[in-house]
Amino acid sequence: xxxxxxxxxxxxxxxxxxxxxxxxxxxxxxxxxxxxxxxxxxxxxxxxxxxxxxxxxxxxxxxxxxxxxxxxxxxxxxxxxxxxxxxxxxxxxxxxxxxxxxxxxxxxxxxxxxxxxxxxxxxxxxxxxxxxxxxxxxxxxxxxxxxxxxxxxxxxxxxxxxxxxxxxxxxxxxxxxxxxxxxxxxxxxxxxxxxxxxxxxxxxxxxxxxxxxxxxxxxxxxxxxxxxxxxxxxxxxxxxxxxx
Amino acid sequence: xxxxxxxxxxxxxxxxxxxxxxxxxxxxxxxxxxxxxxxxxxxxxxxxxxxxxxxxxxxxxxxxxxxxxxxxxxxxxxxxxxxxxxxxxxxxxxxxxxxxxxxxxxxxxxxxxxxxxxxxxxxxxxxxxxxxxxxxxxxxxxxxxxxxxxxxxxxxxxxxxxxxxxxxxxxxxxxxxxxxxxxxxxxxxxxxxxxxxxxxxxxxxxxxxxxxxxxxxxxxxxxxxxxxxxxxxxxxxxxxxxxx
Amino acid sequence: xxxxxxxxxxxxxxxxxxxxxxxxxxxxxxxxxxxxxxxxxxxxxxxxxxxxxxxxxxxxxxxxxxxxxxxxxxxxxxxxxxxxxxxxxxxxxxxxxxxxxxxxxxxxxxxxxxxxxxxxxxxxxxxxxxxxxxxxxxxxxxxxxxxxxxxxxxxxxxxxxxxxxxxxxxxxxxxxxxxxxxxxxxxxxxxxxxxxxxxxxxxxxxxxxxxxxxxxxxxxxxxxxxxxxxxxxxxxxxxxxxxx
Amino acid sequence: xxxxxxxxxxxxxxxxxxxxxxxxxxxxxxxxxxxxxxxxxxxxxxxxxxxxxxxxxxxxxxxxxxxxxxxxxxxxxxxxxxxxxxxxxxxxxxxxxxxxxxxxxxxxxxxxxxxxxxxxxxxxxxxxxxxxxxxxxxxxxxxxxxxxxxxxxxxxxxxxxxxxxxxxxxxxxxxxxxxxxxxxxxxxxxxxxxxxxxxxxxxxxxxxxxxxxxxxxxxxxxxxxxxxxxxxxxxxxxxxxxxx
Numbered sequence: 012x013x014x015x016x017x018x019x020x021x022x023x024x025x026x027x028x029x030x031x032x033x034x035x036x037x038x039x040x041x042x043x044x045x046x047x048x049x050x051x052x053x054x055x056x057x058x059x060x061x062x063x064x065x066x067x068x069x070x071x072x073x074x075x076x077x078x079x080x081x082x083x084x085x086x087x088x089x090x091x092x093x094x095x096x097x098x099x100x101x102x103x104x105x106x107x108x109x110x111x112x113x114x115x116x117x118x119x120x121x122x123x124x125x126x127x128x129x130x131x132x133x134x135x136x137x138x139x140x141x142x143x144x145x146x147x148x149x150x151x152x153x154x155x156x157x158x159x160x161x162x163x164x165x166x167x168x169x170x171x172x173x174x175x176x177x178x179x180x181x182x183x184x185x186x187x188x189x190x191x192x193x194x195x196x197x198x199x200x201x202x203x204x205x206x207x208x209x210x211x212x213x214x215x216x217x218x219x220x221x222x223x224x225x226x227x228x229x230x231x232x233x234x235x236x237x238x239x240x241x242x243x244x245x246x247x248x249x250x251x252x253x254x255x
Numbered sequence: 256x257x258x259x260x261x262x263x264x265x266x267x268x269x270x271x272x273x274x275x276x277x278x279x280x281x282x283x284x285x286x287x288x289x290x291x292x293x294x295x296x297x298x299x300x301x302x303x304x305x306x307x308x309x310x311x312x313x314x315x316x317x318x319x320x321x322x323x324x325x326x327x328x329x330x331x332x333x334x335x336x337x338x339x340x341x342x343x344x345x346x347x348x349x350x351x352x353x354x355x356x357x358x359x360x361x362x363x364x365x366x367x368x369x370x371x372x373x374x375x376x377x378x379x380x381x382x383x384x385x386x387x388x389x390x391x392x393x394x395x396x397x398x399x400x401x402x403x404x405x406x407x408x409x410x411x412x413x414x415x416x417x418x419x420x421x422x423x424x425x426x427x428x429x430x431x432x433x434x435x436x437x438x439x440x441x442x443x444x445x446x447x448x449x450x451x452x453x454x455x456x457x458x459x460x461x462x463x464x465x466x467x468x469x470x471x472x473x474x475x476x477x478x479x480x481x482x483x484x485x486x487x488x489x490x491x492x493x494x495x496x497x498x499x
Numbered sequence: 500x501x502x503x504x505x506x507x508x509x510x511x512x513x514x515x516x517x518x519x520x521x522x523x524x525x526x527x528x529x530x531x532x533x534x535x536x537x538x539x540x541x542x543x544x545x546x547x548x549x550x551x552x553x554x555x556x557x558x559x560x561x562x563x564x565x566x567x568x569x570x571x572x573x574x575x576x577x578x579x580x581x582x583x584x585x586x587x588x589x590x591x592x593x594x595x596x597x598x599x600x601x602x603x604x605x606x607x608x609x610x611x612x613x614x615x616x617x618x619x620x621x622x623x624x625x626x627x628x629x630x631x632x633x634x635x636x637x638x639x640x641x642x643x644x645x646x647x648x649x650x651x652x653x654x655x656x657x658x659x660x661x662x663x664x665x666x667x668x669x670x671x672x673x674x675x676x677x678x679x680x681x682x683x684x685x686x687x688x689x690x691x692x693x694x695x696x697x698x699x700x701x702x703x704x705x706x707x708x709x710x711x712x713x714x715x716x717x718x719x720x721x722x723x724x725x726x727x728x729x730x731x732x733x734x735x736x737x738x739x740x741x742x743x
Numbered sequence: 744x745x746x747x748x749x750x751x752x753x754x755x756x757x758x759x760x761x762x763x764x765x766x767x768x769x770x771x772x773x774x775x776x777x778x779x780x781x782x783x784x785x786x787x788x789x790x791x792x793x794x795x796x797x798x799x800x801x802x803x804x805x806x807x808x809x810x811x812x813x814x815x816x817x818x819x820x821x822x823x824x825x826x827x828x829x830x831x832x833x834x835x836x837x838x839x840x841x842x843x844x845x846x847x848x849x850x851x852x853x854x855x856x857x858x859x860x861x862x863x864x865x866x867x868x869x870x871x872x873x874x875x876x877x878x879x880x881x882x883x884x885x886x887x888x889x890x891x892x893x894x895x896x897x898x899x900x901x902x903x904x905x906x907x908x909x910x911x912x913x914x915x916x917x918x919x920x921x922x923x924x925x926x927x928x929x930x931x932x933x934x935x936x937x938x939x940x941x942x943x944x945x946x947x948x949x950x951x952x953x954x955x956x957x958x959x960x961x962x963x964x965x966x967x968x969x970x971x972x973x974x975x976x977x978x979x980x981x982x983x984x985x986x987x
Binding site: 390422435 | 876888900909910915
Binding site: 349384389390391393396401420421429441443444445446479480482493494 | 593628633634635637640645664665673685687688689690723724726737738
């Protein structure tokens, strides 16, 4: 089986600015995920960041990508609309997209959902427990009934998203909130996965269960087809006996 | 019960340009729908067209609208993005939207779906039969097991839309195609209905079954709440005993 | 508008056996719900219990019912299969069904879901917070962003149900669990609502928010059509030009 | 990769009774499918029929099955309820189930759907065209935009099923009907696929596209986990700081 071609996009701002974040993610969040995935399967991984030309997401890179990860937070607005068009087009044409944590407010995710993707939040270093609703689902392979994260930002409902095609995990926070933490949607010929944990001040992307889920999501959401679906063909009748 | 406040938007281009279309819809497609709805319930109807300032869709009009109809075809690109933002925001905040026929490629519909909304098509004046999958659904109230239209443009699968939250009718064409002709989605706090029939050269919006469905859709998709969901509130913990 | 014809079914065993339960529900759980609904709309209410002939659910009663409530717990097995057939048939033919709390394991609910409907549970008198995911939904009309119950039995995921057609509320428990507490499905021509709160030792069915939701659910799930869908008709071709 | 363990169940009545059917399926429908699958992947195939003890579906067989095919028509009632319980339990515990054609009225399918599964039908040897709505889906791998069958029984809407979790193909018939021909649902930990073509008097299960879809469905629906989900565990609190 061919390795899955993964591109991990990170705005890569916090890590450069903030020593505390850099201590947790010295190679950037993208670097941590890249390193973590490697232990869980056969992946051909590249990374891309905001500061690169085209944010590192040229047409050629996207064509050569089976699944794109997206982490962004403070710089959503700096992502150029032209690149967002390109990412959307790639997903509709078959590329997978895994949107991480604060990426809920990223342009590509909001574009593909059509909603505001707002939610409630609190930075209090609470622990989080994520309940596994679909132990049968490929994205949940090897994941127990619930997993625990020692500290995470709280994200709470109401999460303004379309009804997920599949709801895989619900998060619980000690402060009293719940969240649809792992969801999946089909969009065009591509699959979109949202994964809630991963605030930059917490070591979430070093957690073995989190990495296992992300590796599973890479395999599951990976491109299975490549086709431009934007054209609306004028189609001749298929039935010769049509008496128009 | 208060009358439902309906705004019928039509680009209103074909009717002014093309004598044949004008003969079918002398008061415009919007005028025909407005007249037709009146016989099916208690509606407070206004219309709006592309040529009006703000395309007739000021913030105040949308706030005062329970459900917006949208018919467009040749002038999708002339709809200003600012107005599309406004329509999207209104739907997410609770307004209903009924997208008609060639409106599948309109900016508001594509914005809310997140997909290309492409399809296959043929102008051959074929008849169409629409099968009722949900005789129990409020939008299908009073509609028989199938309805017939003597002539319509063919729209065929694959229709590039998200999996509908509800699939109400499937269309059959003699040339050999099928189509998910009546679908509904929740987006934010609003309901979106897509209704396939209604090419400008056919008298579809004079058909009693069609008008009954559109009247039903007005009632069903009408705003039930009004709220701005775009903010992501920082939320204090609800549990006093949280030991962070 | 005609009043909604509600039948509230209760196995009515705990209240007769257990003084503590009887103190909370002196007229039975069915009596409390009947009294509570009355304040929230125009309902024509009858009740039915296990001990009655046909468990109070004759064919005539079901035909004359728009929405059936179901509360059961210790006596699921005593419900006769013939009556379960009748309830299923009524739902498929258009009657609404609102399944309460421990009714998750009732025969009619499992029959309509096709799954085991198992879950995890704990009787510890914890408080519960229910988050409103669909403030726009008719069943949530008038319900705030979250509601609180001072004491309730814990029900936790994984709840073995089909993916809900609509997910309205998610419950949070201090012991660390979450639950899809208010869900809706279409089955045949009927609507099925599951509502999690309501253990017999807690005064849940006296809570104003709970009663408001149940009243809303009565209106929303109420029969809108009456038809026997069990027959598979041999259908002549509709197209005269069919050259078989 | 381990071969997928497929069990093909066929009531095997028509083939023994009717010379015309036997001419098309000399080894039985189960035999034709078994032979056809072999060319499309790595499968470990067994067959089972109504006349065998336990209809060939002992507990051990089901435990050792990743995906079960089901073809039945005239003998649905002869399938013992005990075996239906067993099949349902196996699906909820992770086994895949592919229900073929007239199996829409089989006991296992109706049990898992919870609805009547009725439809309209006509035996007129019409051709059928099936439109591919999900070219990206594993079950549709290698299948073109539409496929054609030279003769098939007509199955038409309204098909009384729960809203499919995924709708893969819609069928078109020259007599004027449409049908949700290929659908998928999750039930418990198992996946259920319904595939409409396959009347016993037509050579459908010799068609290369049909066999490709069935082979794909075997891989996609195959068991990924094995677990008994019927128990409802009493669960201790996970949060030590719970102040009940």
